[in-house]
Each structure stands twice: as structure tokens, then as C-alpha cells.
């Protein structure tokens with residue numbers, strides 16, 4: 001039996017190992033997590049072998065043979081065995097509990113000189129702010145071999161910030177700021193996913209991640225600062241807000257209908273409203289639609305636009321967005 005269990009354990013463990021269940025690893029925190037994951041798989045392989053070998057062995061060897069009709073032997077209890085199968089699993093579970101605590105301590109430990117990125121989730125997009133660099137971006141760009149602390153929050157419902165290649169994950173909760181620490185180790189392109197179901201476009205709540213060599217990261221920061229400084233026209237600033245404030249998740253510019261109406265040729269058109277009336281799309285209507293989204297619902301759409309923009313956008317921002325919309329006429 002012991003030999004059979006050992007053989008099946010090794011075979012199952014090798015099978016699970018070769019199934020490459022995890023994406024490539026790109027953070028220092030992930031090293032210990034992957035080790036722990038591998039250890040779990042080995043224990044799982046052993047438990048699977050233990051149950052299956054005993055069960056199949058019993059079915060084959062102890063089945064009723066031709067001519068047998070009596071009952072099997074009646075066995076009542078075995079104290080030694082019961083003590084063993086209680087104590088051994090308790091020790092194993094306690095050991096895994098200890099490993100969990102140690103791992104959590106290691107992956108949440110602060111680095112000596114952390115770069116801070118503020119992450120804000122909203123239905124259904126991510127915003128990244130770099131306080132030290134003075135930047136806001138809808139894509140997450142990071143230097144390689146750097147300790148990064150993400151300060152994560154949400155403006156509406158609970159989201160969860162997750163880059164599978166970094167292995168770690170953190171909830172984005174409205175009203176709270178949750179830290180998450182990642183030391184980047186591999187140059188590459190990844191994706192932020194939302195790991196907490198958060199409504200209609202939850203599955204589309206993605207943002208690109210680029211981990212760059214140090215010099216390329218510095219060049220990106222310089223180029224972004226120049227680009228933002230060069231946003232001289234209100235329409236160009238409005239286009240930037242469309243990206244960074246999440247409007248993009250629900251409003252297209254090419255006429256396709258997403259969660260909300262497209263902005264293509266919207267300005268100046270007649271918009272039918274849910275209450276049966278219609279309205280000319282002018283500055284006042286747009287301002288009201290942004291600040292009080294529930295008041296004038298567009299016909300055929302649900303009241304799904306966040307009501308938080310009143311607090312997040314300045315009057316100048318709203319004007320820039322209006323200018324951007326005006327520029328979207330054919």
C-alpha cells in the first residue's frame with residue numbers, strides 16, 4: 001500500500017506540476033507564494049493518492065467472491081489509529097497556518113524606498129496617480145526592480161486590484177485606502193483585472209500594465225509630463241479627462257453603444273429622454289447630465305452613470321469635457 005500511495009502521489013504531483021496552472025511570475029513577493037502553491041499541490045497529490053489507493057485497493061481485493069454469502073468481520077474502533085489520524089492532520093494544518101502567517105508578513109513588508117502609486121477603481125475603469133511625478137494615467141507604467149506601494153481605493157462599489165503575474169491582490173473599497181506592495185522583477189506587459197464582481201462590465205474592467213527598464217520609465221514620465229503640459233486646448237484636456245476619469249468605459253466616440261450613449265455627433269443633436277420629452281444637447285444639458293446623471297435619463301438607457309462626478313470634476317474640467325464633445329462632430 002505504502003509503495004502504491006508513494007507512486008500515485010509522485011505521478012499526480014508531476015501531472016499537476018506540468019499543467020502550469022499559474023501565469024509567468026513577475027514580482028519578488030510571488031516567489032514565496034509560488035513555493036507555497038507548489039507545496040499545497042504536493043499535499044493535495046498525497047491526499048488524493050491516500051483516498052484513491054485505499055478505495056480502489058479495497059474494491060478490488062476485498063470484493064465478495066463467488067460462493068461467499070456471510071457478513072464481513074465486525075470491527076469496532078481503533079484508538080491508536082484514531083489518535084494518529086487526528087494528531088497528524090492537526091500538526092499539518094498548524095504548520096500551514098504558520099507558513100501562511102510568515103508569508104503574509106513577508107509579502108506585506110514595506111521596502112526602504114517605496115514608489116507610491118494611487119489606484120482608484122470605478123465602474124468600470126482604473127485610474128493611476130503618481131504623486132511624486134505629478135502624473136495621472138489610465139495605464140499602469142512601472143520601473144523594473146523597484147519596490148512599489150499601491151494605495152488602493154474606489155469611488156463607487158467594491159473592486160479588487162489584481163495583476164495575476166504579481167500574484168498579490170487587494171480590495172478597492174470606497175472610503176478606505178488599502179495598501180498593496182509589489183517589487184517588480186521582470187520587464188513585460190501585463191493586465192490589471194478586477195477580481196470582485198462589480199456590475200455589468202466587471203469583466204471588461206482591465207487596464208494595461210507595462211514594467212519598463214529604469215531609463216525607459218524615466219523617459220515615459222518625462223514624455224507624459226511634456227504631453228500633459230502641451231494639452232493647451234480645452235478639447236485636448238477634455239480628451240485626457242475622458243480617458244482618466246473613466247468616461248471611456250461607458251461612452252464610445254465612434255457611434256457604438258456601450259453602457260451609455262456614444263458621444264459621436266452628440267453635441268447639438270436632439271436627444272429623446274426616458275420621460276417622453278426631448279432635449280437639444282447643449283452645454284447646460286451636458287453639464288446637468290454629468291453632475292446629476294439621474295435627472296434627465298436618455299431614452300433606452302438605465303441610470304447607471306456614477307453620481308460621483310460632482311465631487312470629482314471641477315467646473316473647468318466640465319467645460320473641457322464639453323469642448324471635447326463639441327470637437328466630436330463629423
Ligand SMILES: [Cu+2]
Pocket residue numbers: 121122124158159160194195196197198202205
Ligand atoms: Cu470592478
